[in-house]
Amino acid sequence: MNNKAIIIGCGIAGPVMALALKRVGIDATIYEAQPMPNDTKGAFLGISPNGLNVINDFLPLQEILTDYTPGKISFFNAQNKPIGLIDNAHQKDLYGSETVQLKRGLLNGALRKAAEQAGITIKFGKRLISLSQGHENTVTAFFEDGSQAEGNLLIGCDGIHSATRSCLFQDAIKPTYTGLLSTGGFTMIPGLSNLAGSIRMTFGQRSFFAYALSNKGEVWWFNNISQPDEPSQSELSQLEQAALKEKLLAxxxxxxxxxxxxxxxxxxxxxxxxxxxxxxPQWHKGRVCLIGDAAHATAPHIGQGASLALEDTVVLAKCIRDLPSLTEAFNRFQSLRQERVQTMIRQARKVGDSKTVPNAFQRFFRDLLLPFFVKMEAKKMDWVYSYKVDWESKIT
Ligand SMILES: Cc1cc2nc3c(=O)[nH]c(=O)nc-3n(C[C@H](O)[C@H](O)[C@H](O)COP(=O)(O)OP(=O)(O)OC[C@H]3O[C@@H](n4cnc5c(N)ncnc54)[C@H](O)[C@@H]3O)c2cc1C
Incomplete structure (x- = not known):
């Protein structure tokens, strides 16, 4: 009997995982560490057709396309010279949907509400601290508030710093700091309306900056700062907003x-x-499997982390539906997914590395080579966007 699932985390993958499991006859309850939903938290992220097509299977895309910026990307060098374009004009015809940037809160909120509307229970204030797989056919999750939950399987959708991962593997690999900080936010700038149409990314003199105008006239922006030493959480939380602003302006x-x-x-x-x-190396153990960032977090530079997490949900649900045991399902899931996600993790690192500019000499060559680099990266995206999971086909 594998009909009762525990899902840890109600971010992007969690609610869609619960919906996908429901479709294959498994009831899931989601346990989320945050004390309550907060649909205004966080910045924004890009979702491409491979992710949007998964969402569209569970809720109409119009429900999330209420506040967005375009997915078309235009690149500039520090002298404001256009150096490349990733156009999404034909994405709708080719893949059925078109890349957009969405606020994280809006996306999280819409996915969570879709799960709630389907009758899925979501419990907040439930931070996973340990797991037990001692008894046959069951797994027990223990939460920080002293409560516990039992199910036949558990899916860790708890993001890059996954507690599920640490509980499963004593020597679990820790996320690697990539040498970049990302800053960003939302603001209003009167008179910027002529810049609508694409997200504009600038390889600046000392730092990378991107901004776009939303359908509501708001400016959404982010920057990447090269910082070789990993900052501590307390260092970042003590950083005054005014000091950060000064740093960015400089x-x-x-x-x-x-x-x-x-x-x-x-x-x-x-x-x-x-x-x-x-x-x-291993995404699962016993009756527990990791998906999304918990298994394979990628740096955000090619905008694929969320879309990959969404792809995982439907592939894993199909494996569970079609294969005779959880072990076979989890093994098959990892083998179907790992090469694709590894390739993207490497690609995202490469793009991230191009954002760091230690000196004028390197900057000169970077600006010379960037147009070719951007063109090549844009060409390489078809295999990413065209990924579509067919519910009807059987996994063998
Ligand atoms: C600055 C930045 C920009 C990004 N930009 C993009 C982009 O443009 N495009 C893109 O596709 N991706 C982007 N990403 C990556 C993207 O956010 C992730 O890949 C995506 O959110 C992964 O989804 P997930 O469901 O695996 O994890 P998450 O969305 O992180 O959800 C994890 C959930 O688990 C909960 N949780 C954590 N620990 C516990 C616990 N112990 N117990 C219970 N619950 C727990 C968390 O509160 C959270 O709700 C970006 C990431 C960052 C940091």
Whole structure:
């Protein structure tokens, strides 16, 4: 009997995993560490057709396309010279949907509500601290508040710093700091309407900056700062907003309009160190399996982390539906997914490395080579976007 699932984490993968399991006859309850839903938290992220097509299987895309910026990307060098374009004009015809940037809170909220509407229970304030797989056919999750839950299988959808992963593997690989910090936020700048149509990414003199105008006229922006030493959480939380703003203004001092204006107008700036998990040899143990960032976090530079997490949900549900045991299902899931995600993790690292510019000499060659690099990367994306999971086909 594998009909009762525990899902840890109600971010991007969690609610869709629960919906996919319901489709194959398994009831799931989601346990989320946050004390309550917060649909305004976080910055924004890109979702491409391979991720959007999974969402569209469970809720109409119109429900999330209420507040967005375009997915088309135009690249500039520090002199504001256009150096490349990733166009999504034909994505709808080719893949059925078109890359967009969405606020994380809006996406999380829509996925969570879709799960709730389907009758899935979500329990908040449930931070997983340990797991037990002692008894046949069951797994027990223990939470920080002293409560526990029992199921026949458990899926860890608890993100890059996954507690499920640490509980499963004593020597679990820790996420690797990639040498970049990401900052970003939302702001209003009157008079920027002529820049609508694409997200504009600038390889600035000392730092990388991207911004776009949303359908509601808001400016969404992010920057990447090269910082070789990993900052501690307390270092980041003690960083005053005013000091961060000054740092960003100094980094972008020589970069084109309106970068400094956007930073100057920012009300609240988020800051995150960028991590990835280059390779986790085993994604499952016993009745527990990891998906999404918990298994294979990728740096955000090719905008694929969320879409990969979404792809995982439907592939894993099909494996569980079609294979005779959980062990076979989890093994098959990992073998079907690992090569694809590893390739993207490596690609994202490569793009991230191009954002670091230690000196003028390297900057000169970077600007010379970037147009070719951008063109090559854009060409390489078809295999990423065209990925579609066919529910009807059987996994053998
Ligand atoms: C700055 C930045 C920019 C990004 N940009 C993009 C982008 O443009 N495109 C893209 O596709 N991806 C992007 N990503 C990556 C993307 O956010 C992740 O790949 C995606 O959120 C992974 O989904 P997930 O469900 O695996 O994890 P998450 O969405 O992180 O969800 C994990 C959930 O688990 C909960 N949780 C954590 N620990 C516990 C616990 N112990 N017990 C219970 N619950 C727990 C968390 O509160 C959270 O709700 C970006 C990431 C960052 C940091």
């Amino acid at each position: 980094l972008h001092k020589h970069d084109p309009y309106p970068i400094a204006d956007i930073i100057q107008a920012a009300q609240s700036i988020e800051i995150y160190p960028v991590y990835d998990i280059p390779f986790l």
